[in-house]
Amino acid sequence: MLTSHRKQAILAALKRDGQVVAKTLSEVFGVSEDTIRRDLRELAVDGLLQRVHGGALPSSPAAGDFVQRQQISTDAKSAIARKAATLIAPGQVVLFDGGTTCVELARHLPPSLQATVVTHSPSVAVALVDHPGIEVVLIGGRLFKHSIVTVGAAAIEAIGHIRADTYFMGVTGVHPTEGLSTGDLEEAYVKRALVARAAEVVVLASAEKLNAASPYVIAEATAATMLVVEGDTPEAVTDPFAALGIAILRA
Structure with missing residues (x-):
């Protein structure tokens, strides 16, 4: 799976479940947890989620000015x-x-x-x-x-x-x-x-x-x-x- 497709799937899972766990995602996509953590870091930089211990939560749109x-x-x-x-x-x-x-x-x-x-x-x-x-x-x-x-x-x-x-x-x-x-x-x-x-x-x-x-x-x-x-x-x-x-x- 391409990285871009995997990121979209992560965001879809986050929207559906309200949270994602890095270990579970690594098993679902058949990649290492390090790869998932990198995906989460990059999505967080884009403001699309908030990383927490072990995974991620939705990022609040209320964080604007x-x-x-x-x-x-x-x-x-x-x-x-x-x-x-x-x-x-x-x-x-x-x-x-x-x-x-x-x-x-x-x-x-x-x-x-x-x-x-x-x-x-x-x-x-x-x-x-x-x-x-x-x-x-x-x-x-x-x-x-x-x-x-x-x-x-x-x-x-x-x-x-x-x-x-x-x-x-x-x-x-x-x-x-x-x-x-x-x-x-x-x-x-x-x-x-x-x-x-x-x-x-x-x-x-x-x-x-x-x-x-x-x-x-x-x-x-x-x-x-x-x-x-x-x-x-x-x-x-x-x-x-x-x-x-x-x-x-x-x-």
């Missing part, structure tokens, strides 16, 4: 944001991640809500400028222009002084065994710091993020208290998360 991500699953993000907004009670202190779904969440907060939103996202802060009852605390630091969020030591230092009721997390990958992940190392550190400062962690996960992986791990999947997913997400996809004790909320 902020402008690109605004065009992905817009209706789903709006529905997820609307449902997530119902989780915020009056008087709470909540952490909002950066990302397009969290901006939508800010826009869906009811006008009567009195609460405090702490965020490292200027986009979220601007979305709340005209909200009469929301106190906004903007975390400073170096602006990471790809995602329009602040990162770095200054951001992590400021986060360490906050105790929040809930952290609404945006990710690019959510997987029951490979955990919560994102496409930038500094963002991963900031998200990890935010996880540590909240009593509950709610992950906003549209379909393209589920069972996908990105290069930088934020935390194990069990760091999430709840996943907010699209209403038509199959139970076969959510059951592995529910088995870990993570609540599933459908939009």
